[in-house]
Amino acid sequence: MSAAGEPKPTIEVAEGSGVCFGVKRALRLAEKALEAGEAVYCLGPLIHNPQEVDRLAGRGFRVIESLEEAASGGTLLVRSHGLAPAVVAEAKALGLHIIDATCPLVRRVQTLATDLEGDGYQVIVAGDAAHPEVRAIQGHAPKAVVVSAPEALEGLALAGRVALVAQTTFSPEVFRRMAAELVMRVADEVRVVKTICAATVERQRATASLADRVDVMFVIGGRNSANTNRLAELCAACDVPTYHVEVADEVRPEMVAGRPRVGVAAGASTPQWIIDAVRERIRALQSGRGQGNL
Ligand code: SF4
Incomplete structure (x- = not known):
């Protein structure tokens, strides 16, 4: 029961929170391969969520470096971030069977980058050079340059025809500024293809809107997940106390004390079972249960 005068405790989950269709598809393909009893490998974690990776490992799924x-003879599952063609060719040469779980939206960026480079454009990828999705895009367009901020364009010698594409989880605002900068600087032609994933944009919009009307935000997801970190940054920028948690046990009583309206958001690789557990933990604390560890 809420104290007199205090709003009733609520928990609201931001629209579009949790596993996106690209990650869902990759998980489905992984489960199917495991059911067939194959040895299934993945170069790097299938999704940026340690708890889900552990769950799959328990079923025999192997993350390799x-x-x-x-x-040889096993199966390599290409994760939603995709892989460079040279890596896939090497895997086939080693006798591995390939299951391609590249997200169709990521595949579109790869194909565009290849085609634009083939048509003579200098391809610029707006993104994080260290991110596996970006490394795979570069594998499809080896001359492509990766730039993470408009300021970084200043040091580039730009060709007459330039094409700009983006990592699917890139910031739309920074992308827009990069496109404007290129239009100012390139003499002949600039092609801008907005390859940012709509589900990501919508999740960010819904999360920021929720952060504006609650007393505290919990952002759930792997600390190695770029899109979850971005959600936490967006919430913190709304001046609301924000906690990035991976699991329910990290939610402490003091985080919700005196903050009746609770908002929850989750990254694109956060499974529903973790979101449910965090909600249950918050509900228990709001009702005076669960003062210690769960
Ligand atoms: S966030 Fe978007 S682009 Fe990335 S895997 Fe999910 S649906 Fe695909």
Whole structure:
């Protein structure tokens, strides 16, 4: 029961929170391959969520750092971030069967980058050079340059025809500024293809809107998940106390004390079972249960 004069405790989850269709598809393909009893490998974590990776590992799914770790005859699942063609070719040469779980939206960026480079454009990828999705895009367009901020365009010698594409989870606002900068600087032609994932944009919009009307925000997802970190940054920018948690146990009583309206958002790789557990933990604290660890 709420104290006199205090609003009733609520928990609201931002629209579009949790696993996106690209990650859902990759998980479905992974489960299917495991059911077939195959040895299934993945170069790097299938999704940026340690708890879900552990759950799959319990079923025999193996995350590897290099192809040499995979036994010939096994299956390599290409995660939603995609892989460079040279890596896929190497895997096939090593006798691995390929299941391609590249998200169709990521595949579109790869195809565009290849085609634009083939048509003579200098391709610029707005993104994080260290992110696996971006490395895979560069594998499809080896001359492409990766730029993470408009200021970084200043140091580039730009060709007569330039094409700009984006990592699917890139900030729309920074992308717009990059496009404007290129239009100012390139003499002949600038092609801008907005390849940012609509689900990501919508999740960010819904999260910021929720953060504006609650007393505290919990952003759930792997600390290695770029899109979850971005959601936490957006909430913090709304001047609301924000906690980035991976699991329910991290929600402490003091985080919700005196903050009746609770908002929850989750990144594109956060499974529903973790979101449910965090909600249950918050509900328990709001009702005076769960003062210690769950
Ligand atoms: S966030 Fe968007 S682009 Fe990335 S895997 Fe999910 S649906 Fe695909």
